[in-house]
Amino acid sequence: MNQYDVVIVGAGHGGAQAAIALRQLGFEGSIAIVGDEPDLPYERPPLSKDYLAGDKVFDRLLIRPESFWRERGVEMLLGRRVVAIDPEAHEIATADNISIGYGHLIWAAGGTARRLGCAGNDLRGVHTVRTRADVDRMMDELTQVERVVVIGGGYIGLEAAAVLTRLGKSVTLLEAQDRVLARVAGEPLSRFYEVEHRAHGVDLRLGVAVDCIEGDDRVTGVRLINGSVLAADMVIVGIGIVPAVEPLIAVGAIGGNGIAVDAQCRTSLPDIFAIGDCALHANAFAGGMSVRVESVQNAHDQAAVAAKTIAGHDAKYDAVPWFWSNQYDLKLQTVGLSAGYDAVVLRGNPARRSFSVIYLKQGRVIALDCVNATRDYVQGRRLVVDALSPSLDQLRDENLPLKALTA
Numbered sequence: 001m002n003q004y005d006v007v008i009v010g011a012g013h014g015g016a017q018a019a020i021a022l023r024q025l026g027f028e029g030s031i032a033i034v035g036d037e038p039d040l041p042y043e044r045p046p047l048s049k050d051y052l053a054g055d056k057v058f059d060r061l062l063i064r065p066e067s068f069w070r071e072r073g074v075e076m077l078l079g080r081r082v083v084a085i086d087p088e089a090h091e092i093a094t095a096d097n098i099s100i101g102y103g104h105l106i107w108a109a110g111g112t113a114r115r116l117g118c119a120g121n122d123l124r125g126v127h128t129v130r131t132r133a134d135v136d137r138m139m140d141e142l143t144q145v146e147r148v149v150v151i152g153g154g155y156i157g158l159e160a161a162a163v164l165t166r167l168g169k170s171v172t173l174l175e176a177q178d179r180v181l182a183r184v185a186g187e188p189l190s191r192f193y194e195v196e197h198r199a200h201g202v203d204l205r206l207g208v209a210v211d212c213i214e215g216d217d218r219v220t221g222v223r224l225i226n227g228s229v230l231a232a233d234m235v236i237v238g239i240g241i242v243p244a245v246e247p248l249i250a251v252g253a254i255g256g257n258g259i260a261v262d263a264q265c266r267t268s269l270p271d272i273f274a275i276g277d278c279a280l281h282a283n284a285f286a287g288g289m290s291v292r293v294e295s296v297q298n299a300h301d302q303a304a305v306a307a308k309t310i311a312g313h314d315a316k317y318d319a320v321p322w323f324w325s326n327q328y329d330l331k332l333q334t335v336g337l338s339a340g341y342d343a344v345v346l347r348g349n350p351a352r353r354s355f356s357v358i359y360l361k362q363g364r365v366i367a368l369d370c371v372n373a374t375r376d377y378v379q380g381r382r383l384v385v386d387a388l389s390p391s392l393d394q395l396r397d398e399n400l401p402l403k404a405l406t407a
Helices: 013-024 066-071 132-144 155-166 187-199 246-250 296-310 374-385 392-396
Strands: 002-009 031-035 074-078 082-086 091-094 099-107 111-113 126-128 147-151 170-175 203-206 210-215 219-224 229-231 234-237 241-243 258-260 272-274 279-282 322-327 330-336 343-349 354-361 364-371
Touching: 002 013, 013 031, 013 099, 013 296, 066 074, 082 246, 099 296, 126 132, 132 234, 147 155, 147 229, 155 170, 155 187, 155 234, 155 322, 187 203, 187 322, 187 343, 187 354, 187 364, 219 234, 272 296, 279 296, 330 374, 343 392, 354 374, 364 374
Parallel strands: 002 031, 002 099, 031 074, 099 272, 126 234, 147 170, 147 234, 170 203, 258 279
Antiparallel strands: 082 091, 091 099, 111 241, 210 219, 219 229, 322 330, 330 364, 343 354, 354 364
16 A cells, blocks of 8 residues: 555645645655546646637646656656545545555545436537546537537536637527526626627527437437427536535535535544535635635635645635636636625626626625726725725726725
């Protein structure tokens, strides 16, 4: 059995950053990263953007080259899926019957793309966008594809629709709710993106539900609940992720929709930490509620907290969340968490394709969505961090820089 001082399960942003942070802190113990994909740690956000579009080759997605990990003594155990944990023995087991011992375990396994629960969900031509392999399979088929149905109006679905439209495909996007981005943004932002996608040729349909995917061996169409059928050569499913937490839950870790962690990212199991998409944590920017935050920022910052704690430094996770999305020539930058807002201010004119949506709760700014408005994003960050309470008229006034409201 291999034995390491720190074993990191998950070779994504969180896992990679945890190893990097440990070495930067002077940690001299042995470190291994166990990943279920065969690839070195790479950036995932470009998968539905630059990589799918063919604008970036895979090597440009690598977080660090192979030599970096070798020189820092981080052993890569790739292509191995962890299926069991023995917290008393401090051991994990992989699907290929390898046992690995640990002093500390950092669980950074993220999640798996949520699949449709209807008939036909496993037909050839039905894809999710979570890994390099997912997108490679899509790209291998694209030359034979004319009609694509995208299911899900979240960021993944919208980004994929934008890229595929640019590649000349006929795209229909289906969203079960009455607007896109309903879970993460206010109505002004939703309506803006609906207009943009339709203007670029996307057949965007709201309030529709899928009955099944049709086809024998390969997808030929999507049947809706109302009985109508949309012809399709490819289907892309973007309906969220399922956090990869089963091995921890099976041995008694507190959690459910994620693994519960404290401010140091420690789970309820001894010497086991959880970070990133699968970590359920009390977030000050969500009013102290326990949430999972699916972002590079969250994975990166929680990795730093776990590494500092293991290395014997005081640390506490209190970072402000931030996100981004690129669609067409639109750059969306978000700071804060808008869930629970009770007031919205539109700053700027969406018709000019440069504006911000500012969210407040009980008079305090809790989040901003900034479209082609980087200055608002940079200056508005302090409004969120300090939970400031400018007047709605001040926030609405484009001639008044947001930094003037933070003094």
